[in-house]
Amino acid sequence: MTADHPRCSAKGCTVDATWAILWRNPKIHDESRRKTWLACDEHRVTLTDFLDMRGFPLEVEAFEPR
Numbered sequence: 001m002t003a004d005h006p007r008c009s010a011k012g013c014t015v016d017a018t019w020a021i022l023w024r025n026p027k028i029h030d031e032s033r034r035k036t037w038l039a040c041d042e043h044r045v046t047l048t049d050f051l052d053m054r055g056f057p058l059e060v061e062a063f064e065p066r
Contacts, residue, residue, distance in 0.1 A: 005065045010043035019044045023058035
């Protein structure tokens, strides 16, 4: 992870993140708590599919580093 641009959350990936995947596990957390995974273009689909298969509510939005 660089200070000005965090990396993708996929295991072993070193590419800058371009997407933010906001999700939560409804069995553990209420609607006010969401976690964020970052994804590059290549891993956006695999990371969202992983969460979707488990029935976790999620949103995907473009990632803008601060």
